[in-house]
Amino acid sequence: MIWRIDVFSKENGSSADISAQIRDMGVGGNPRAALRKVYFLETDASREDIARVAEEVLINPILERGEITSGMVRADHGAGELLVMYNPGVCDPTALSLDRALKDMEIPVSAVRTARHYRLEGLSPEAVALCAPRLFYNPLIEHVVDPAAAERVVSLNEFQGQQYRFQRRTVPLAAADRDALRAVSEQGCLSLSTEEMEIIQEYFRALKRDPTDCELETIAVLWSEHCAHKTFRGLIEYRERHADGTEHKEEIRNLLKSTIMRATREIDSPGCVSVFEDNSGIVKFDEHSHVCCKVETHNHPSSLEPYGGASTGIGGVIRDILGTGRGARPFANLDVFCFSPWDTGYEELPPGILHPKRIIQGVVRGVRDYGNRMGIPTIAGAVIFERRFLGNPLVFCGTLGIMPAQRAFKEVREGDLVVVCGARTGRDGIHGATFSSQELDESTVNLTSAVQIGNPIEEKKLTEAVLRSADRDLFHAITDCGAGGLSSAVSELAGEHGVVVDLDKVPLKYTGLSYTEIWISESQERMVLFCTEQNRPALEEIFAEEDVEFTVIGRVTADHTLRLRYARETVAELDMEFLFTLPRITKQAQWEPVAQTRHSFAERAVYTGELLDLLAAPNVAPKDWIIRQYDHEVQGGSVGKPFGGIEHPVIADASVVRPDLASDRAVAVGIGLCPWYSDIDPYWMAAAAIDEALRNLVAAGASIETAYLLDNFSWGSPDDPKLLGGLVRACRGCADFSTYFRVPFVSGKDSLYNEYLIDDRRIAVPGTLLVTAFSVLEHWNQTRSAELKASGNLLYIVGETRAELGGSEYARQQGQAGGVVPKVDRRTAKQNMEAVIRMMRRGTAVSCHDLSEGGLAVAAAEMCTSSQFGLRGFLAELPRDDSLSDGELLFSESPSRFLLEVPPQRKTEAERELKGISHAVFGCVSPDREFRVFGQNGNEVIGVTNERLRQAWYGTFKEFRYRQETAEAR
């Protein structure tokens, strides 16, 4: 029978949090909502046993009390009550944990489910209908139980799959015309173009048979934009108009290889071990170990189900690291988000799109709950706000890992066993790979199977089991199940050999999956590894101890064929060469330069108000309310925190962490992101993003000589020649400045089709490139911080200031588009960085902060307000290329600039070390906690207290921070 246990809180009846959210939706009156947890157990166990379960497992006796009833619906279920349950097949981590406890207690159950119960008061039925799907549940993964229907439910398993009757299915292609081919692709959600369908038709005509559904799906996955990066590797006919009106035409074969990868090859860094090959880029850490890094984009699911999308995003990139080489240990995560401003009105929301506030909170919770449970510190990140991200927010998740040097490469041998390990396979996320290659529109919202929920504890167990096995060298190839699930993982790993897989051996979460669904399911927390028969018992023992499933599903062959079987029948037989020979597609790209005219800002006598507004701007104001929700110190390696200070907020440029407590070495991580510059020229946007990421490293004390880069492009449709033209420009910017700085890209990822349709109007995200930089420090004690250290110290500015405010924080504050985009100066940028590092290593400089959003004024204010001191600054002597106004000097975003704090007794050394570098003494640190800057005429252009700076800087996100009115009395 079905037992139901309701858990009531003793502390308080209604949740202030939910009530506030209801009011937020514009619902008047005094709405109240009370939430309680509900558990269902289907078992023959006695009521006494159920009472024991409630008491020992489900209820915290100090805080809660429980009520046990039978059946799905309680007799007192009334109007205004909602019982929310997961949709069939959605992962329910709590139910899995409960199942585990019941096994420990030796109480047999046939099914376990969880639910949330809401009791709503003071809400009209219309208000409930408005709020419920927005606040109380997400229809993509959950539903409200209909009490009348639920009363008739006799088994919880009714919610799960039905029986599956095997039937081999083929898709008639041989005689299909173009329209029919297009229909096959569309109806099957294959995202294959008609040209690609024709190539497939041709292949099967030659074989004189029709493809099975499974074969077609396999091809769709491996040829998807997500897996194959067709745009980056395809043919591009590129046209660029020059300023003089002439046009330059060229054919680009493989954009990635001809730009970013070419630069890496040219630099030929001795530190690179494996780049653009494995699941992440591998570089040298010290003589014993390598570090690796990967950053993924996870945009599309996050816009629909922020919590699940973000958690599976971080879960996926962690597995990328785990599946790099023969297994790396993740030691740091990073997360970067691009959202629409959180004050976007509800009436502005396109249909089916969640409010940015809900997306922000959902994404942060998703990263937090997954990353924290994995025991991996989330040490770096960024959040920016821009309206064009409304329908298509961007979510980037990255992970760094460390591995023994001898584990860098996989080996695949004929006869290897193919093993799937970790979570079971369900119907989760079918068509995720092809889905992420589509634009979002209203109908996307119905594609429920594309959204998944992560289960971090499953992944944590899997990580431990894999790493213990890797340490004993028990397997020799491994990869993660990401987009496309087993289909891409197994095919890619065995691509050069051949493989046979018995799909009916794959352990399933529930019955009812077809062989094709098993093959392409994107259930999370699974890895594929190849091992020998000989090592199988040792592996099985480790996986059993860690409580992780380990199943042999196939064998590596030598016939260069992918062969899939179900119930001893062959359901797919594809030539590997065909599968991995991507149809070359040709796309048109066009670039027309935008005229760059210098802004004419109104000149002011005083800029204090502008500075305070910039400090309060959401893109500048500190995101400590996010960072503090992430465990950024687990693993014990924290050296430079993402946000310092105990009692006061302290700014940080890059985060620094020791990946291995047995080594004094450390890794610094910096981020560059400036999508607004793309509106003027993506080439300079890319250059500026690289410069910013490297500046972050340098400011934290890490050298660019030991630095590496990762690129993540999030762009609109590559079928739009102008957007693709911009992408070509951005790639060239990456290549040119990677080469210039001699810092190679080692890994990357592109996400295209980031656009949204509103009333047939296409809105693309700004051309966004996230540059992640990391660098190895020889000793953690080389790390430096940004806050002012001592009164009387001098403040140097390094680097030239130019009238470059196009796309700047200040220009946007002033409502001015266009302008001159900040450009990285190839004569000075690298020298500036090298000089700064030298000065910090020698102790000439005691703190450093780079100049980015908001320019000099914001950087100086951040250094000041992160300390207990004041500052005097003077604009008259700043190095510049031209005559600039005070406003331009204060807020220009010219790259490659730093503020350095130098003790007065080191002045001579500082001058010597800065010989030949554009620099000046900007000012000094004062004991009075006043921030004053004097203009070129000697008049005070900014005058404000440190406290006031902090209020502006720290005030913006106060509604996201928790504030307690009174302390508990001691």
Added chain:
Amino acid sequence: MNDSPAVLILRTAGTNCEKETAAALSAAGAAPRVMHLHAFKKDPSLSRYQMICFPGGFSYGDDLGAGKIFSLELMLWFRRELERFIQNGRLVLGICNGFQILANTGILPDADFRQKFTLAENKSARFEDRWVHLTCPAEAAGREIWCRGMPRVIDLPVAHGEGRVYADGPVTERLRERGQILFHYCDRNGSSAAYPLNPNGSLAAVAGITDPSGRILGLMPHPERGAFAHHYPGWQNEPKIPWGMQLFRNAVQYLQQVNCT
């Protein structure tokens, strides 16, 4: 002669601070051994250890409440061994999730295996990682074991979503009378303080408690994350003594002395 006290660090699915806790204990002079609960179940003998440590993390995901299933398994499988271990005067240390486990099982506060308090959800209703100030009351029973040589106020980080010491009735008063409160959250001068210095809204700003003997310690702050010089925020400004390491050293020295006598 090997005088490094043997410490058993028990882990299970979701435990995630065992490696750095072991590293800090090693650096403090102990001989730590990390063992999975399943492996320990095969040979549940505690006699070779002088200290047990329950490290931080999210055991079994904390899906049913912090430390709930880990506690259930301890009580189902190892209650007798734990009782004997405690009676023999050995040390027990629970950090964060480990503290939650000691509270759930009733090993704290009175080692009578009856739950008397809980670590409830933070008042802020969210996970928070931040550094806090801590002060050890002069009358604390565990002061001589764990806090020797420490100044009035030390700093350590907390990182948890459920760390609010909460009990029905006058439990905290009784703990104070019997010297069982080892750490209070406080301001930099040692006076009582509001959020965020009391990061979770704990009753009486309690951050760590011991049994009446002082030998069983549970605390929310992470001493293993305040064990090396670079852990301290702002170490670039002025070098600080990592007091978390001192706590481990004190435990090691206590065990070495007990051994000698």
